[in-house]
Amino acid sequence: MRIVHVNGEYFPEDQARVSVFDRGFLFADAVYEVTSVLDGKLIDFPGHAARLARSLAELDMDMPVTEEEILSIHREMVTRNDITDGLVYLQVTRGAVDRDFLFPEDAQPTIVLFTQAKPGLADSPAARTGLKVVTLPDRRWGRRDIKTVQLLYPSMAKTEAKRQGADDAWLVEDGHVTEGTSNNAYIVRNGTIVTRQLGEEILHGITRRAVLAFAREAQMKVEERPFTVEEARSAEEAFVTSASAFVMPVVEIDGRPVGDGQPGPVARRLREIYLEESRKAAI
Template identity: 65%
Template sequence: MTRTVYVNGEYLPETEARISIFDRGFLFADAVYEVTSVLGGKMIAFDGHAERLKRSLSELDMDNPISTEDLLEVHRELVRLNGIDEGLIYLQISRGAASDRDFAFPDPDEVKPTVVLFTQSKPGLAETVRPMKVISIDDIRWGRRDIKTVQLLYPSMGKMMAKAAGADDAWMVEDGYVTEGTSNNVYIVKDGKIITRALSNDILHGITRAAVLRYAEEAQMEVEERNFTIEEAQNADEAFFTSASAFVMPVVQIDDKKLGGGEPGRVALRLREIYLDESLKTAV
Protein backbone atom coordinates (compact mmCIF):
# COMPACT_ATOMS: atom_id res chain seq x y z
CA MET A 1 0.00 0.00 0.00
CA THR A 2 1.35 3.42 -0.97
CA ARG A 3 1.42 5.82 1.95
CA THR A 4 0.22 9.38 1.86
CA VAL A 5 2.91 11.77 3.06
CA TYR A 6 3.02 15.51 3.74
CA VAL A 7 5.47 17.82 1.97
CA ASN A 8 5.29 21.60 2.35
CA GLY A 9 1.54 21.88 2.66
CA GLU A 10 0.56 19.05 0.31
CA TYR A 11 -0.65 15.51 0.96
CA LEU A 12 0.91 13.29 -1.68
CA PRO A 13 1.47 9.61 -2.49
CA GLU A 14 4.96 8.76 -1.22
CA THR A 15 6.00 7.95 -4.80
CA GLU A 16 5.31 11.55 -5.83
CA ALA A 17 7.01 13.32 -2.90
CA ARG A 18 9.97 15.51 -3.91
CA ILE A 19 12.40 17.94 -2.30
CA SER A 20 15.24 19.93 -3.87
CA ILE A 21 18.75 18.47 -4.17
CA PHE A 22 19.87 21.80 -2.67
CA ASP A 23 17.86 21.27 0.51
CA ARG A 24 20.17 21.89 3.47
CA GLY A 25 18.75 18.93 5.36
CA PHE A 26 20.13 16.72 2.59
CA LEU A 27 23.43 18.58 2.15
CA PHE A 28 24.35 19.56 5.72
CA ALA A 29 21.98 17.68 8.07
CA ASP A 30 20.70 21.21 8.75
CA ALA A 31 17.36 19.95 10.02
CA VAL A 32 15.51 18.88 13.14
CA TYR A 33 12.98 16.13 13.67
CA GLU A 34 10.46 14.60 16.06
CA VAL A 35 8.84 11.17 16.27
CA THR A 36 5.43 10.86 17.88
CA SER A 37 3.83 7.53 18.78
CA VAL A 38 0.26 6.70 17.81
CA LEU A 39 -1.84 4.39 19.98
CA GLY A 40 -5.49 3.77 19.28
CA GLY A 41 -5.32 6.30 16.46
CA LYS A 42 -4.25 9.10 18.83
CA MET A 43 -0.95 10.89 19.37
CA ILE A 44 1.00 10.28 22.58
CA ALA A 45 2.65 13.32 24.26
CA PHE A 46 2.05 15.52 21.22
CA ASP A 47 2.38 18.82 23.14
CA GLY A 48 5.77 17.81 24.51
CA HIS A 49 7.08 16.98 21.06
CA ALA A 50 5.71 20.23 19.65
CA GLU A 51 7.42 22.27 22.37
CA ARG A 52 10.76 20.49 21.90
CA LEU A 53 10.47 21.09 18.15
CA LYS A 54 10.16 24.82 18.79
CA ARG A 55 13.23 24.73 21.04
CA SER A 56 15.33 22.82 18.50
CA LEU A 57 14.40 25.27 15.75
CA SER A 58 15.20 28.22 17.99
CA GLU A 59 18.60 26.81 18.97
CA LEU A 60 19.50 26.63 15.26
CA ASP A 61 18.08 30.11 14.47
CA MET A 62 15.59 28.45 12.16
CA ASP A 63 12.13 29.83 11.47
CA ASN A 64 9.17 27.80 12.69
CA PRO A 65 7.01 27.43 9.59
CA ILE A 66 3.94 25.79 11.13
CA SER A 67 1.79 26.49 14.18
CA THR A 68 1.19 23.85 16.83
CA GLU A 69 -2.50 23.76 15.93
CA ASP A 70 -1.79 23.23 12.23
CA LEU A 71 0.86 20.64 13.03
CA LEU A 72 -1.62 18.64 15.11
CA GLU A 73 -4.11 18.76 12.25
CA VAL A 74 -1.47 17.42 9.83
CA HIS A 75 -0.69 14.57 12.25
CA ARG A 76 -4.37 13.71 12.56
CA GLU A 77 -4.95 13.84 8.81
CA LEU A 78 -2.01 11.53 8.12
CA VAL A 79 -3.30 9.08 10.73
CA ARG A 80 -6.70 9.17 9.01
CA LEU A 81 -5.43 8.92 5.44
CA ASN A 82 -3.08 6.03 6.24
CA GLY A 83 -5.38 4.19 8.64
CA ILE A 84 -2.83 4.18 11.48
CA ASP A 85 -4.01 2.58 14.72
CA GLU A 86 -0.59 1.91 16.25
CA GLY A 87 2.58 3.35 14.83
CA LEU A 88 4.74 6.43 14.48
CA ILE A 89 4.64 9.82 12.80
CA TYR A 90 8.00 11.20 11.68
CA LEU A 91 8.33 14.98 11.28
CA GLN A 92 11.36 16.76 9.81
CA ILE A 93 11.94 20.46 9.25
CA SER A 94 15.03 21.64 7.40
CA ARG A 95 16.25 25.17 6.84
CA GLY A 96 15.16 24.71 3.24
CA ALA A 97 16.67 24.80 -0.23
CA ALA A 98 19.09 27.60 -1.04
CA SER A 99 19.99 28.57 -4.61
CA ASP A 100 23.30 26.72 -4.31
CA ARG A 101 25.45 24.78 -1.82
CA ASP A 102 27.13 27.07 0.75
CA PHE A 103 28.21 26.44 4.33
CA ALA A 104 26.85 29.83 5.44
CA PHE A 105 23.16 29.93 6.33
CA PRO A 106 21.08 31.51 3.57
CA ASP A 107 19.19 34.71 4.27
CA PRO A 108 15.86 33.72 5.92
CA ASP A 109 14.06 36.02 3.49
CA GLU A 110 15.41 34.01 0.57
CA VAL A 111 14.64 30.47 1.71
CA LYS A 112 11.60 28.69 3.15
CA PRO A 113 11.90 25.75 5.57
CA THR A 114 11.07 22.32 4.20
CA VAL A 115 8.42 20.44 6.20
CA VAL A 116 8.04 16.68 5.73
CA LEU A 117 5.91 14.16 7.64
CA PHE A 118 5.20 10.48 7.10
CA THR A 119 3.68 7.61 9.06
CA GLN A 120 4.93 4.15 9.98
CA SER A 121 2.39 1.48 10.87
CA LYS A 122 3.55 -0.72 13.78
CA PRO A 123 0.76 -3.00 15.02
CA GLY A 124 1.37 -4.25 18.54
CA LEU A 125 3.66 -1.34 19.40
CA ALA A 126 2.40 -1.05 22.97
CA GLU A 127 2.35 -4.79 23.64
CA THR A 128 5.96 -5.47 22.68
CA VAL A 129 8.22 -5.90 25.72
CA ARG A 130 11.57 -7.15 24.50
CA PRO A 131 14.40 -7.64 27.02
CA MET A 132 17.35 -5.79 25.47
CA LYS A 133 21.06 -6.49 25.36
CA VAL A 134 23.35 -3.49 24.94
CA ILE A 135 27.04 -2.90 24.37
CA SER A 136 29.11 0.13 25.40
CA ILE A 137 30.79 2.35 22.78
CA ASP A 138 32.64 5.68 22.84
CA ASP A 139 30.45 8.75 22.42
CA ILE A 140 32.06 10.82 19.67
CA ARG A 141 29.04 12.87 18.58
CA TRP A 142 28.95 16.68 18.42
CA GLY A 143 28.41 18.58 21.65
CA ARG A 144 24.80 19.77 21.20
CA ARG A 145 22.90 16.54 21.68
CA ASP A 146 20.08 18.48 23.35
CA ILE A 147 19.04 19.71 19.89
CA LYS A 148 17.12 16.98 18.09
CA THR A 149 18.87 17.24 14.75
CA VAL A 150 19.01 14.68 11.96
CA GLN A 151 22.76 14.16 12.51
CA LEU A 152 22.23 10.47 13.21
CA LEU A 153 25.08 8.78 11.35
CA TYR A 154 27.08 7.84 14.45
CA PRO A 155 24.01 6.54 16.32
CA SER A 156 23.27 4.46 13.22
CA MET A 157 26.83 3.16 13.29
CA GLY A 158 26.38 2.37 16.99
CA LYS A 159 23.32 0.26 16.24
CA MET A 160 25.32 -1.62 13.61
CA MET A 161 28.14 -2.20 16.13
CA ALA A 162 25.55 -3.64 18.49
CA LYS A 163 24.09 -5.84 15.77
CA ALA A 164 27.55 -7.17 14.88
CA ALA A 165 28.09 -8.03 18.56
CA GLY A 166 24.80 -9.89 18.81
CA ALA A 167 23.19 -7.13 20.89
CA ASP A 168 20.19 -4.85 20.39
CA ASP A 169 21.59 -1.40 21.05
CA ALA A 170 24.60 0.56 22.30
CA TRP A 171 25.06 2.82 25.30
CA MET A 172 27.50 5.64 24.63
CA VAL A 173 30.24 6.60 27.08
CA GLU A 174 32.07 9.93 27.37
CA ASP A 175 34.77 10.78 29.93
CA GLY A 176 34.03 7.50 31.69
CA TYR A 177 30.29 8.07 32.10
CA VAL A 178 27.25 6.84 30.18
CA THR A 179 25.51 9.58 28.21
CA GLU A 180 22.59 7.86 26.46
CA GLY A 181 21.63 5.10 24.07
CA THR A 182 21.80 5.48 20.31
CA SER A 183 18.18 6.66 20.24
CA ASN A 184 17.03 6.71 23.86
CA ASN A 185 17.63 7.92 27.42
CA VAL A 186 19.06 5.34 29.82
CA TYR A 187 18.59 4.40 33.48
CA ILE A 188 19.79 1.99 36.12
CA VAL A 189 18.08 0.87 39.32
CA LYS A 190 20.00 0.14 42.52
CA ASP A 191 18.37 -0.69 45.86
CA GLY A 192 15.07 0.62 44.49
CA LYS A 193 16.52 3.98 43.39
CA ILE A 194 16.21 5.05 39.74
CA ILE A 195 19.42 6.71 38.51
CA THR A 196 19.73 8.64 35.25
CA ARG A 197 22.00 11.34 33.87
CA ALA A 198 20.90 14.93 34.51
CA LEU A 199 19.80 17.16 31.63
CA SER A 200 22.49 19.17 29.84
CA ASN A 201 23.82 19.70 26.32
CA ASP A 202 25.22 16.15 26.57
CA ILE A 203 21.91 14.32 26.15
CA LEU A 204 18.57 14.74 24.46
CA HIS A 205 15.87 16.18 26.70
CA GLY A 206 13.57 13.22 26.20
CA ILE A 207 9.82 13.80 26.23
CA THR A 208 9.25 10.22 27.42
CA ARG A 209 12.06 10.70 29.97
CA ALA A 210 10.31 13.70 31.52
CA ALA A 211 6.99 11.87 31.76
CA VAL A 212 8.49 8.66 33.17
CA LEU A 213 10.43 10.52 35.88
CA ARG A 214 7.29 12.45 36.83
CA TYR A 215 5.25 9.27 37.06
CA ALA A 216 8.01 7.57 39.05
CA GLU A 217 8.00 10.32 41.65
CA GLU A 218 4.19 10.29 41.80
CA ALA A 219 4.44 6.54 42.50
CA GLN A 220 6.79 7.30 45.43
CA MET A 221 9.84 5.91 43.61
CA GLU A 222 13.15 7.55 44.46
CA VAL A 223 14.92 9.24 41.51
CA GLU A 224 18.49 10.52 41.40
CA GLU A 225 19.81 12.47 38.42
CA ARG A 226 23.57 11.96 38.19
CA ASN A 227 26.28 10.41 36.03
CA PHE A 228 27.01 6.71 36.25
CA THR A 229 29.62 4.41 34.72
CA ILE A 230 29.24 1.23 32.70
CA GLU A 231 30.71 -0.69 35.64
CA GLU A 232 28.08 0.75 37.96
CA ALA A 233 25.38 -0.13 35.43
CA GLN A 234 26.67 -3.70 35.21
CA ASN A 235 26.37 -4.00 38.98
CA ALA A 236 22.89 -2.47 39.16
CA ASP A 237 19.80 -4.47 40.06
CA GLU A 238 18.18 -3.62 36.73
CA ALA A 239 18.38 -1.19 33.82
CA PHE A 240 16.07 0.23 31.16
CA PHE A 241 15.76 2.91 28.53
CA THR A 242 12.98 5.23 27.37
CA SER A 243 12.02 6.68 24.00
CA ALA A 244 8.91 7.80 22.15
CA SER A 245 8.79 4.60 20.12
CA ALA A 246 9.84 2.06 22.78
CA PHE A 247 8.20 3.75 25.80
CA VAL A 248 10.00 1.96 28.67
CA MET A 249 12.14 -1.03 27.67
CA PRO A 250 14.07 -3.27 30.10
CA VAL A 251 17.78 -3.96 29.58
CA VAL A 252 18.97 -7.38 30.76
CA GLN A 253 22.61 -7.39 29.63
CA ILE A 254 25.34 -4.75 29.35
CA ASP A 255 28.38 -5.93 27.40
CA ASP A 256 29.02 -9.42 28.81
CA LYS A 257 27.28 -8.89 32.17
CA LYS A 258 23.69 -10.04 32.74
CA LEU A 259 21.41 -8.10 35.06
CA GLY A 260 18.68 -9.65 37.19
CA GLY A 261 19.43 -13.13 35.92
CA GLY A 262 18.63 -11.98 32.40
CA GLU A 263 15.00 -11.16 33.20
CA PRO A 264 13.25 -7.76 32.94
CA GLY A 265 13.27 -5.81 36.18
CA ARG A 266 10.23 -5.06 38.31
CA VAL A 267 10.74 -1.28 38.27
CA ALA A 268 11.05 -1.09 34.48
CA LEU A 269 7.94 -3.17 33.90
CA ARG A 270 5.92 -1.15 36.40
CA LEU A 271 7.03 2.16 34.88
CA ARG A 272 6.10 0.92 31.41
CA GLU A 273 2.64 0.01 32.65
CA ILE A 274 2.16 3.38 34.35
CA TYR A 275 3.49 5.32 31.38
CA LEU A 276 1.16 3.65 28.89
CA ASP A 277 -1.87 3.98 31.16
CA GLU A 278 -1.28 7.66 31.87
CA SER A 279 -0.26 8.61 28.33
CA LEU A 280 -3.39 7.10 26.82
CA LYS A 281 -5.49 9.33 29.10
CA THR A 282 -3.97 12.47 27.54
CA ALA A 283 -3.57 11.25 23.93
CA VAL A 284 -4.98 13.58 21.28
Protein backbone atom coordinates in the same frame (compact mmCIF):
# COMPACT_ATOMS: atom_id res chain seq x y z
CA MET B 1 0.67 3.25 -0.71
CA ARG B 2 1.55 5.70 2.03
CA ILE B 3 0.53 9.33 1.82
CA VAL B 4 3.23 11.79 2.84
CA HIS B 5 3.13 15.52 3.54
CA VAL B 6 5.54 17.97 1.90
CA ASN B 7 5.22 21.71 2.41
CA GLY B 8 1.46 21.84 2.86
CA GLU B 9 0.52 19.23 0.28
CA TYR B 10 -0.20 15.50 0.43
CA PHE B 11 1.29 13.06 -2.05
CA PRO B 12 1.59 9.32 -2.61
CA GLU B 13 5.07 8.51 -1.32
CA ASP B 14 6.45 7.79 -4.80
CA GLN B 15 5.43 11.26 -5.99
CA ALA B 16 6.84 13.31 -3.10
CA ARG B 17 9.85 15.49 -3.97
CA VAL B 18 12.38 17.61 -2.08
CA SER B 19 15.06 19.72 -3.77
CA VAL B 20 18.57 18.31 -4.14
CA PHE B 21 19.70 21.70 -2.76
CA ASP B 22 17.77 21.27 0.47
CA ARG B 23 20.10 21.93 3.41
CA GLY B 24 18.71 18.96 5.26
CA PHE B 25 20.17 16.79 2.50
CA LEU B 26 23.43 18.72 2.06
CA PHE B 27 24.29 19.72 5.66
CA ALA B 28 21.93 17.74 7.94
CA ASP B 29 20.63 21.24 8.67
CA ALA B 30 17.33 19.99 9.99
CA VAL B 31 15.49 18.84 13.10
CA TYR B 32 12.89 16.16 13.59
CA GLU B 33 10.36 14.64 15.97
CA VAL B 34 8.70 11.23 16.13
CA THR B 35 5.31 10.94 17.80
CA SER B 36 3.80 7.58 18.66
CA VAL B 37 0.22 6.69 17.80
CA LEU B 38 -1.77 4.28 19.96
CA ASP B 39 -5.40 3.46 19.20
CA GLY B 40 -5.35 6.15 16.53
CA LYS B 41 -4.36 8.92 18.95
CA LEU B 42 -1.14 10.89 19.38
CA ILE B 43 0.97 10.22 22.47
CA ASP B 44 2.71 13.14 24.23
CA PHE B 45 2.10 15.48 21.28
CA PRO B 46 2.41 18.77 23.26
CA GLY B 47 5.84 17.69 24.50
CA HIS B 48 7.05 16.88 21.01
CA ALA B 49 5.72 20.17 19.65
CA ALA B 50 7.48 22.10 22.43
CA ARG B 51 10.77 20.30 21.83
CA LEU B 52 10.48 20.95 18.08
CA ALA B 53 10.14 24.67 18.78
CA ARG B 54 13.16 24.56 21.09
CA SER B 55 15.32 22.69 18.56
CA LEU B 56 14.41 25.17 15.83
CA ALA B 57 15.17 28.13 18.09
CA GLU B 58 18.57 26.69 19.07
CA LEU B 59 19.48 26.57 15.36
CA ASP B 60 17.97 30.00 14.58
CA MET B 61 15.36 28.42 12.33
CA ASP B 62 11.77 29.55 11.88
CA MET B 63 8.78 27.41 12.78
CA PRO B 64 7.12 26.89 9.38
CA VAL B 65 3.58 26.49 10.75
CA THR B 66 1.77 26.95 14.05
CA GLU B 67 1.49 24.20 16.67
CA GLU B 68 -2.23 23.96 15.88
CA GLU B 69 -1.44 23.43 12.19
CA ILE B 70 1.18 20.80 13.04
CA LEU B 71 -1.39 18.95 15.15
CA SER B 72 -3.91 19.12 12.33
CA ILE B 73 -1.36 17.72 9.86
CA HIS B 74 -0.47 14.90 12.26
CA ARG B 75 -4.12 13.94 12.61
CA GLU B 76 -4.62 14.10 8.87
CA MET B 77 -1.62 11.83 8.35
CA VAL B 78 -3.00 9.32 10.85
CA THR B 79 -6.36 9.37 9.07
CA ARG B 80 -5.08 9.22 5.49
CA ASN B 81 -2.73 6.34 6.30
CA ASP B 82 -5.21 4.51 8.53
CA ILE B 83 -2.74 4.31 11.43
CA THR B 84 -4.04 2.58 14.54
CA ASP B 85 -0.66 1.93 16.15
CA GLY B 86 2.47 3.46 14.71
CA LEU B 87 4.60 6.56 14.34
CA VAL B 88 4.39 9.98 12.73
CA TYR B 89 7.78 11.35 11.64
CA LEU B 90 8.16 15.13 11.21
CA GLN B 91 11.23 16.85 9.76
CA VAL B 92 11.87 20.55 9.32
CA THR B 93 14.89 21.74 7.32
CA ARG B 94 16.25 25.24 6.83
CA GLY B 95 15.18 25.00 3.20
CA ALA B 96 16.61 24.82 -0.30
CA VAL B 97 19.20 27.34 -1.53
CA ASP B 98 22.46 27.10 -3.48
CA ARG B 99 25.10 25.29 -1.42
CA ASP B 100 26.95 27.54 1.03
CA PHE B 101 28.16 26.91 4.57
CA LEU B 102 26.67 30.21 5.80
CA PHE B 103 23.08 30.11 7.01
CA PRO B 104 20.94 31.67 4.25
CA GLU B 105 18.78 34.64 5.15
CA ASP B 106 15.96 34.01 2.68
CA ALA B 107 15.41 30.25 2.63
CA GLN B 108 11.91 28.91 3.16
CA PRO B 109 11.81 25.96 5.58
CA THR B 110 10.92 22.53 4.24
CA ILE B 111 8.48 20.46 6.28
CA VAL B 112 8.00 16.76 5.64
CA LEU B 113 5.88 14.19 7.46
CA PHE B 114 5.39 10.47 6.94
CA THR B 115 3.93 7.62 8.93
CA GLN B 116 5.03 4.12 9.86
CA ALA B 117 2.43 1.53 10.79
CA LYS B 118 3.49 -0.53 13.83
CA PRO B 119 0.67 -2.92 14.76
CA GLY B 120 0.91 -3.92 18.40
CA LEU B 121 3.42 -1.16 19.16
CA ALA B 122 2.63 -1.20 22.87
CA ASP B 123 2.85 -5.00 23.10
CA SER B 124 6.41 -5.46 21.88
CA PRO B 125 7.90 -8.90 22.68
CA ALA B 126 11.12 -7.09 23.67
CA ALA B 127 9.30 -5.64 26.68
CA ARG B 128 8.89 -9.17 28.02
CA THR B 129 12.40 -10.42 27.21
CA GLY B 130 14.45 -7.22 27.57
CA LEU B 131 17.23 -5.76 25.46
CA LYS B 132 20.91 -6.62 25.28
CA VAL B 133 23.25 -3.62 24.95
CA VAL B 134 26.96 -3.09 24.48
CA THR B 135 28.92 0.01 25.46
CA LEU B 136 30.67 2.06 22.79
CA PRO B 137 32.48 5.44 22.79
CA ASP B 138 30.23 8.46 22.36
CA ARG B 139 31.62 10.23 19.30
CA ARG B 140 28.69 12.49 18.49
CA TRP B 141 28.79 16.28 18.32
CA GLY B 142 28.39 18.27 21.52
CA ARG B 143 24.81 19.61 21.11
CA ARG B 144 22.90 16.39 21.60
CA ASP B 145 20.08 18.32 23.25
CA ILE B 146 19.05 19.56 19.80
CA LYS B 147 17.12 16.86 17.97
CA THR B 148 18.87 17.16 14.63
CA VAL B 149 18.86 14.68 11.75
CA GLN B 150 22.62 14.15 11.91
CA LEU B 151 22.29 10.57 13.12
CA LEU B 152 25.21 8.91 11.36
CA TYR B 153 27.18 7.96 14.46
CA PRO B 154 24.14 6.59 16.31
CA SER B 155 23.42 4.55 13.19
CA MET B 156 27.02 3.29 13.15
CA ALA B 157 26.83 2.41 16.84
CA LYS B 158 23.52 0.57 16.56
CA THR B 159 24.87 -1.38 13.58
CA GLU B 160 28.02 -2.29 15.52
CA ALA B 161 25.87 -3.44 18.43
CA LYS B 162 23.92 -5.73 16.09
CA ARG B 163 27.21 -7.13 14.76
CA GLN B 164 28.17 -7.96 18.34
CA GLY B 165 24.90 -9.80 18.87
CA ALA B 166 23.21 -7.06 20.90
CA ASP B 167 20.10 -5.00 20.32
CA ASP B 168 21.54 -1.55 20.92
CA ALA B 169 24.51 0.40 22.25
CA TRP B 170 24.91 2.63 25.28
CA LEU B 171 27.28 5.47 24.50
CA VAL B 172 30.08 6.31 26.94
CA GLU B 173 31.96 9.56 27.51
CA ASP B 174 34.62 10.03 30.21
CA GLY B 175 33.68 6.66 31.69
CA HIS B 176 30.01 7.61 32.10
CA VAL B 177 27.00 6.51 30.08
CA THR B 178 25.36 9.38 28.22
CA GLU B 179 22.43 7.62 26.54
CA GLY B 180 21.50 4.94 24.01
CA THR B 181 21.71 5.42 20.27
CA SER B 182 18.07 6.52 20.15
CA ASN B 183 16.89 6.50 23.76
CA ASN B 184 17.62 7.70 27.28
CA ALA B 185 19.37 5.26 29.64
CA TYR B 186 18.60 4.35 33.26
CA ILE B 187 19.77 1.99 35.97
CA VAL B 188 18.28 1.02 39.31
CA ARG B 189 20.68 0.84 42.27
CA ASN B 190 19.63 0.27 45.86
CA GLY B 191 16.04 0.81 44.75
CA THR B 192 16.80 4.24 43.25
CA ILE B 193 16.30 5.09 39.57
CA VAL B 194 19.46 6.77 38.27
CA THR B 195 19.63 8.62 34.96
CA ARG B 196 21.86 11.36 33.60
CA GLN B 197 20.73 14.91 34.31
CA LEU B 198 19.62 17.16 31.47
CA GLY B 199 22.32 19.08 29.66
CA GLU B 200 23.85 19.42 26.22
CA GLU B 201 25.23 15.86 26.48
CA ILE B 202 21.87 14.11 26.04
CA LEU B 203 18.55 14.52 24.29
CA HIS B 204 15.85 15.98 26.48
CA GLY B 205 13.55 13.01 26.04
CA ILE B 206 9.82 13.63 26.05
CA THR B 207 9.18 10.10 27.29
CA ARG B 208 11.98 10.59 29.84
CA ARG B 209 10.23 13.62 31.29
CA ALA B 210 6.91 11.82 31.58
CA VAL B 211 8.38 8.62 33.02
CA LEU B 212 10.35 10.47 35.71
CA ALA B 213 7.24 12.42 36.69
CA PHE B 214 5.23 9.20 36.95
CA ALA B 215 8.03 7.56 38.94
CA ARG B 216 8.04 10.38 41.48
CA GLU B 217 4.23 10.32 41.70
CA ALA B 218 4.51 6.59 42.47
CA GLN B 219 6.92 7.41 45.33
CA MET B 220 9.90 5.89 43.53
CA LYS B 221 13.29 7.42 44.31
CA VAL B 222 14.94 9.22 41.38
CA GLU B 223 18.49 10.53 41.16
CA GLU B 224 19.59 12.55 38.12
CA ARG B 225 23.35 12.21 37.74
CA PRO B 226 25.93 10.54 35.49
CA PHE B 227 26.52 6.85 36.16
CA THR B 228 29.53 4.75 35.18
CA VAL B 229 29.67 1.64 33.06
CA GLU B 230 30.65 -0.36 36.14
CA GLU B 231 27.63 0.95 38.03
CA ALA B 232 25.44 -0.12 35.15
CA ARG B 233 26.93 -3.60 34.96
CA SER B 234 26.34 -4.15 38.68
CA ALA B 235 22.90 -2.54 38.82
CA GLU B 236 19.74 -4.27 39.98
CA GLU B 237 17.92 -3.20 36.84
CA ALA B 238 18.43 -1.18 33.70
CA PHE B 239 16.05 0.22 31.10
CA VAL B 240 15.66 2.78 28.34
CA THR B 241 12.89 5.15 27.31
CA SER B 242 11.94 6.61 23.95
CA ALA B 243 8.84 7.71 22.06
CA SER B 244 8.64 4.43 20.13
CA ALA B 245 9.88 1.98 22.79
CA PHE B 246 8.14 3.66 25.76
CA VAL B 247 9.88 1.96 28.72
CA MET B 248 12.05 -0.99 27.66
CA PRO B 249 14.00 -3.21 30.10
CA VAL B 250 17.72 -3.86 29.53
CA VAL B 251 18.78 -7.33 30.73
CA GLU B 252 22.39 -7.55 29.54
CA ILE B 253 25.28 -5.09 29.27
CA ASP B 254 28.50 -6.10 27.48
CA GLY B 255 27.57 -9.76 27.73
CA ARG B 256 26.87 -9.64 31.47
CA PRO B 257 23.37 -10.08 32.88
CA VAL B 258 21.83 -7.14 34.71
CA GLY B 259 20.42 -8.37 38.02
CA ASP B 260 18.94 -11.79 37.38
CA GLY B 261 18.97 -11.27 33.62
CA GLN B 262 15.20 -10.68 33.46
CA PRO B 263 13.10 -7.51 33.12
CA GLY B 264 12.91 -5.99 36.59
CA PRO B 265 9.90 -4.82 38.58
CA VAL B 266 10.69 -1.10 38.34
CA ALA B 267 10.89 -1.11 34.54
CA ARG B 268 7.81 -3.29 34.22
CA ARG B 269 5.78 -1.06 36.52
CA LEU B 270 6.91 2.17 34.86
CA ARG B 271 5.96 0.77 31.46
CA GLU B 272 2.49 -0.09 32.75
CA ILE B 273 2.03 3.35 34.29
CA TYR B 274 3.37 5.20 31.26
CA LEU B 275 1.16 3.36 28.77
CA GLU B 276 -1.92 3.70 30.96
CA GLU B 277 -1.48 7.40 31.65
CA SER B 278 -0.35 8.29 28.12
CA ARG B 279 -3.38 6.60 26.60
CA LYS B 280 -5.62 8.65 28.89
CA ALA B 281 -3.93 11.89 27.77
CA ALA B 282 -3.61 11.00 24.06
CA ILE B 283 -5.18 13.40 21.57
